[in-house]
Amino acid sequence: MPEGQIVRAVSGFYYVRTPEGEQVQCRARGVFKKKNVTPLVGDLVRFDWTGDGQGFITEVKPRKTQLIRPPIANVEQAIVVSALREPAIQLMVLDRVLVHCEKAGLDVVICLTKTDLVSDEEEIVRVRSIYETAGYPVVATSVVTGEGIDTVRQYLKGTLSVFAGQSGVGKSSLLNAIHPGFQLATGSVSSKIGRGRHTTRTVEILDLPDGGQVADTPGFSQLTFQGMEATDLSDCFPEFRLRSPDCRFRGCLHRNEPDCAVRSAVEKGEVDAGRYEHYLQFLQEVEALRRY
Numbered sequence: 001m002p003e004g005q006i007v008r009a010v011s012g013f014y015y016v017r018t019p020e021g022e023q024v025q026c027r028a029r030g031v032f033k034k035k036n037v038t039p040l041v042g043d044l045v046r047f048d049w050t051g052d053g054q055g056f057i058t059e060v061k062p063r064k065t066q067l068i069r070p071p072i073a074n075v076e077q078a079i080v081v082s083a084l085r086e087p088a089i090q091l092m093v094l095d096r097v098l099v100h101c102e103k104a105g106l107d108v109v110i111c112l113t114k115t116d117l118v119s120d121e122e123e124i125v126r127v128r129s130i131y132e133t134a135g136y137p138v139v140a141t142s143v144v145t146g147e148g149i150d151t152v153r154q155y156l157k158g159t160l161s162v163f164a165g166q167s168g169v170g171k172s173s174l175l176n177a178i179h180p181g182f183q184l185a186t187g188s189v190s191s192k193i194g195r196g197r198h199t200t201r202t203v204e205i206l207d208l209p210d211g212g213q214v215a216d217t218p219g220f221s222q223l224t225f226q227g228m229e230a231t232d233l234s235d236c237f238p239e240f241r242l243r244s245p246d247c248r249f250r251g252c253l254h255r256n257e258p259d260c261a262v263r264s265a266v267e268k269g270e271v272d273a274g275r276y277e278h279y280l281q282f283l284q285e286v287e288a289l290r291r292y
């Protein structure tokens, strides 16, 4: 039975690409509804041909990862995009996106965009150092000067990546710079905020000339901590995860507990105080959600 990857989904149709590069317009059999499985973009599937470039999906292979919003399966890496200017960088928002990527089990690369708008080089160094110290690769980019574009291209090779980040930070512009063939629509921040929605809407998997794939998505819209446990949250900070085995208590939340390795690292300046502050705020949100 033929196999392929769902590269696009539009109103009940799944576009399945075969290893030979053929695209088949498929529907899903009713059996999926009964099993409570909805095929997702990114799924590897088996299908039956019904002729004329059409078919039926009969089986969805087990997923490596699954994101809810955007709905996509088997993403391995998130390129977390944050603009340095327009909109001004907001580290709390960046940390929130990072938590969601960690929770989903994705590898992360942080991309700081619009360096051409920053005159203070020190600022870029400072932000870069916060996140490199936390354990993330960081790339500073500009589609105006071309800085960092090739580095991002290297990270995309051989894997399925998703671009995450707020509206207007330059995700589509970056993708166009990486591969001009994409010709994705971009827009000004003000006009998009005015309309109150994103330019990019459907989820679609795009092939890169160098062998990787990227998912062009409407972005990570829902960033609450619904369904998360307090201990999950601390595991979503890699620099905490690394140190928590040295805390006196199992399941230490790194708040008031004695002999906490994370707090002691914050005091020594080995863990960024800002990240720790954001963690405490997220922890309050997690606990408030669990009270209801």
Ligand SMILES: Nc1nc2c(ncn2[C@@H]2O[C@H](COP(=O)(O)OP(=O)(O)OP(=O)(O)O)[C@@H](O)[C@H]2O)c(=O)[nH]1
Pocket (backbone or CB within 6 Å): 113, 114, 115, 116, 117, 141, 142, 143, 144, 165, 166, 167, 168, 169, 170, 171, 172, 173, 174, 185, 186, 187, 188, 189, 192, 197, 198, 199, 200, 218, 219
């Ligand atoms: N100066 C400068 N402007 C940029 C850069 N990258 C993107 N922009 C501008 O920022 C605005 C938003 O860029 P987009 O690529 O549409 O942002 P996006 O993240 O895809 O936005 P959504 O589709 O809403 O999620 C556009 O006006 C771009 O021209 C950059 O490196 N330098």
Ligand SMILES: [Zn+2]
Pocket (backbone or CB within 6 Å): 244, 247, 248, 252, 253, 254, 255, 257, 259, 260, 261, 262, 263
């Ligand atoms: Zn601790």
